[in-house]
Amino acid sequence: MRNIFKHTIVCACVVLMTLSSCNYLDVADNFEEAFKYDSIFVNKTNLERYVWNIASLFPDEGYKFDKLGSYACDEAFSIMVSDYTSLDFVQGNITPTNLRSFNIWNSMYIIVRKVNTILKNIDKAKDLNGQEKDELMGYLYFMRAYAYYRLMMYYGPIVILGDDVLETNETEDYYDRPRATFDESVDYVCGELERSAGLMPVEVTPSYFGRPSAGSALGLSARLRLIQASPLWNGGSAARRTYGTWKRSIDNVNYVSQTYDERKWAQAAAVCKRIIDMNIYALHTVKKMTDTAPLPDNVPQHNFPLGAGDIDPFRSYADMFTGESPFARNPEYLWAQRSSGLENYSRHAFPYETYNGYGTVAIPQKVIDAYLMADGRTIENSSESYPYSTDGIWNNGTDLDFSGYKLKGNVHKMYVNRELRFYASIGFSGALWPMLSTSNLSKRNVQFWYNLNGNAGKNSTRNLPYNVNTTGYSLKKFVHPEDSWGAPGQGTGYENSRRLEKAYPIIRYAEILLAYVEALNNLTSTHTVGDYQLSRNIEEMRYYFNMVRFRAGLPGLTDAELASQETMQGLIERERMVELLHENARFWDVRRWGKYEITEREPIQGMDMDADGLAFYNIVPVNQTVARNRVVDKKLILVPIELNEVRKSPSMDQNPGYQY
Numbered sequence: 001m002r003n004i005f006k007h008t009i010v011c012a013c014v015v016l017m018t019l020s021s022c023n024y025l026d027v028a029d030n031f032e033e034a035f036k037y038d039s040i041f042v043n044k045t046n047l048e049r050y051v052w053n054i055a056s057l058f059p060d061e062g063y064k065f066d067k068l069g070s071y072a073c074d075e076a077f078s079i080m081v082s083d084y085t086s087l088d089f090v091q092g093n094i095t096p097t098n099l100r101s102f103n104i105w106n107s108m109y110i111i112v113r114k115v116n117t118i119l120k121n122i123d124k125a126k127d128l129n130g131q132e133k134d135e136l137m138g139y140l141y142f143m144r145a146y147a148y149y150r151l152m153m154y155y156g157p158i159v160i161l162g163d164d165v166l167e168t169n170e171t172e173d174y175y176d177r178p179r180a181t182f183d184e185s186v187d188y189v190c191g192e193l194e195r196s197a198g199l200m201p202v203e204v205t206p207s208y209f210g211r212p213s214a215g216s217a218l219g220l221s222a223r224l225r226l227i228q229a230s231p232l233w234n235g236g237s238a239a240r241r242t243y244g245t246w247k248r249s250i251d252n253v254n255y256v257s258q259t260y261d262e263r264k265w266a267q268a269a270a271v272c273k274r275i276i277d278m279n280i281y282a283l284h285t286v287k288k289m290t291d292t293a294p295l296p297d298n299v300p301q302h303n304f305p306l307g308a309g310d311i312d313p314f315r316s317y318a319d320m321f322t323g324e325s326p327f328a329r330n331p332e333y334l335w336a337q338r339s340s341g342l343e344n345y346s347r348h349a350f351p352y353e354t355y356n357g358y359g360t361v362a363i364p365q366k367v368i369d370a371y372l373m374a375d376g377r378t379i380e381n382s383s384e385s386y387p388y389s390t391d392g393i394w395n396n397g398t399d400l401d402f403s404g405y406k407l408k409g410n411v412h413k414m415y416v417n418r419e420l421r422f423y424a425s426i427g428f429s430g431a432l433w434p435m436l437s438t439s440n441l442s443k444r445n446v447q448f449w450y451n452l453n454g455n456a457g458k459n460s461t462r463n464l465p466y467n468v469n470t471t472g473y474s475l476k477k478f479v480h481p482e483d484s485w486g487a488p489g490q491g492t493g494y495e496n497s498r499r500l501e502k503a504y505p506i507i508r509y510a511e512i513l514l515a516y517v518e519a520l521n522n523l524t525s526t527h528t529v530g531d532y533q534l535s536r537n538i539e540e541m542r543y544y545f546n547m548v549r550f551r552a553g554l555p556g557l558t559d560a561e562l563a564s565q566e567t568m569q570g571l572i573e574r575e576r577m578v579e580l581l582h583e584n585a586r587f588w589d590v591r592r593w594g595k596y597e598i599t600e601r602e603p604i605q606g607m608d609m610d611a612d613g614l615a616f617y618n619i620v621p622v623n624q625t626v627a628r629n630r631v632v633d634k635k636l637i638l639v640p641i642e643l644n645e646v647r648k649s650p651s652m653d654q655n656p657g658y659q660y
Contacts, residue, residue: 159178323480
C-alpha cells in the first residue's frame with residue numbers, strides 16, 4: 001500500500017502515455033509535460049487543461065481484449081489467448097503475482113491522488129468564477145468516483161482516502177489503510193456520484209460529446225446500487241455461501257453483509273426513477289419506413305412507447321451501435337465515448353485473410369438460443385406462425401428484405417423467424433455482410449459461411465489457425481453495412497474500404513429501465529426513499545419493461561408473467577443477456593445474481609466447425625483446449641490485489657482465494 005501512495009505522489013504530474021485515452025474530455029495535448037507543477041494553479045486555463053488531462057488515464061471502454069467482460073464469462077469465446085487477456089482470467093491464470101492487464105489498482109489511485117491534489121489547491125486559481133469552479137469540481141468528484149467505481153468492479157471493497165493528500169517521507173504506519181466493507185464502499189462512491197451530479201451539467205452539447213453529465217453520474221450510481229441489492233452482496237444464501245467467512249482482519253467485520261436488506265432494492269429503484277424523471281433520456285427509435293418489417297399480430301400497433309406501430313424496430317436498435325445514427329445526439333446514451341478500440345474490435349468479427357479481418361470473435365450457442373422468436377416466444381415453445389426448426393435449410397427460394405437487412409433464402413431454418421435484435425447483433429453462417437464501402441464489387445454483399453470449407457471456415461485461414469471462428473457465430477452488433485477492411489499493407493482488392501466512426505455506450509437508458517424493473521420486482525413492501533414511495537408496482541414494471549420489448553418489435557408482458565416474482569426475474573435476466581450483449585453487463589450480472597458457478601459450468605457450444613453440409617449445424621461442445629481449460633472458482637468473482645501491495649500494508653486484506 002505504501003508503494004501505491006508513494007508512487008502516486010511521484011507520478012502526480014506525469015502523463016501515463018502507456019494507458020489508452022478515452023478522449024471523453026477532449027484531451028488534445030501533453031499539457032503536464034509542458035508546465036511545472038506549480039504552474040497548474042496560476043490560472044483557470046492551466047487548471048482546466050490539467051483536469052482534462054486526468055481523463056486520459058481512464059481506458060477506452062470499447063477496447064475489449066484486456067478487460068473483464070464478454071470473454072471472461074459465457075457471453076463470448078475465442079482461442080486467440082495472445083490477444084484476449086480476458087481468456088487468461090477465465091482459465092484461472094491470473095494470480096496476485098501475475099495480473100497482466102488486470103492490475104488497475106495503482107492507476108486508479110493515481111487518479112484519486114491527482115483529484116485530491118486539485119481539490120486541495122483549487123482556490124489558488126483566482127480567475128475561476130463560482131460557476132466555473134462548481135462545474136469543474138463536479139467533474140473532479142465524478143472522476144474520483146469513477147476511479148473508485150472501476151476499482152470496485154474489479155476488486156470489490158476499496159480503500160477510501162476521502163479528500164486526503166498523503167504526504168511523502170512518512171513512516172510505514174502512515175500509509176497503512178484498511179479496506180472498507182462492500183456496503184461502505186458503495187455508499188461512499190454513490191454519495192460522491194450524487195455530489196458530482198449536483199454540480200455537472202444536466203446535458204452535454206454535441207461538441208462536447210463524451211463528457212460525463214449529471215445523468216452519467218446517476219447512471220453509475222444506479223448500477224452500483226443494483227449490484228449492492230443483488231443476492232451475492234446482500235445477505236441470503238449466495239452471500240453466505242461465497243463470503244460468509246471473509247472478514248476484515250483488524251476488527252472481524254464481514255466484508256459482505258450477511259443480513260438481507262430489502263431496502264437496498266428500493267434505493268436502486270429510487271436512483272433509476274430519478275433518471276427517468278429527468279425527462280431528458282429516451283430509447284433510441286427510428287421512424288417506420290416503407291421497408292420496415294411487419295409486426296407480428298401480438299405486438300401492439302400503437303405508437304411507441306405504447307406499441308411499435310410507428311417505429312422501425314430493427315433500425316431503432318441496430319443504428320445506435322453501427323454509427324448510422326448520430327451518436328452525439330442519441331437520447332439513449334447517459335454516457336458514451338468515441339471509441340477507436342470498438343472499431344478495432346469490430347475487425348475481429350470479420351473473417352481472417354479472405355476478408356481482411358481477424359476472425360477471433362465467437363458467440364456461444366447459449367446466447368443464440370436466448371434470442372426469442374419474432375412473436376416473443378422462446379425457441380422451445382415456438383408457434384406455428386413463427387416456427388423454430390432445426391431440420392434443414394430454409395430453401396425459401398427468395399430473399400427476405402426488411403429495414404435494409406437481407407436474409408438470404410438459403411440459410412438454415414434455425415435462423416429464420418427470429419426477433420429483430422438477433423439479426424442486428426449476430427453473424428450466423430449464411431448471413432450477408434454488405435461491406436459497401438469497398439469499390440471492389442466482388443468484396444461486397446458476401447455471405448460468410450463458417451462450415452469447415454466455407455469462406456469463413458477453418459480451412460480458409462491457412463497460415464494462422466487461431467484466427468478462426470470457433471462456434472459458427474460472430475458479432476455484427478457494431479458493424480455497419482458500409483464497414484469493410486483493407487488499407488495499404490493489409491492486402492489488395494479492398495479499394496476505398498472504410499469504417500464508420502463508432503461510439504461505445506458506457507451506460508444507456510435501456511439498462512436503467514431494466515434495472516428499475518428488476519429493483520421493483522424484488523420489493524415485497526413499500527419503502528420511502530427520498531421523495532419516492534416504492535413498491536412492486538405491476539403497472540410500472542409493465543410499462544418500462546415493455547418499452548424495451550416494443551422497441552425491439554416484441555410483444556409486452558402478460559398478466560401471468562407479471563404476477564410471479566420468479567418468472568419476472570427470469571425474464572429480466574434473459575432480456576439483459578440479449579439487450580446488453582457485449583456491453584460489459586453479463587460478467588457482473590451472473591456474479592451479482594449468485595449464478596456464476598452455474599452459468600460458467602455450462603459448456604461452450606456451437607456449430608460443428610469440423611463438418612460441412614447439414615452436419616455443420618449439429619450443436620456440439622467447442623473442441624478446443626481453451627474451452628476445456630475454463631475454470632469455475634468463486635475466487636474468480638473478483639480480481640486479486642497485487643501481492644506486493646498486500647504485503648506492504650498489514651491492514652489491507654487480500655481477496656478470498658488468493659493467498660499467494
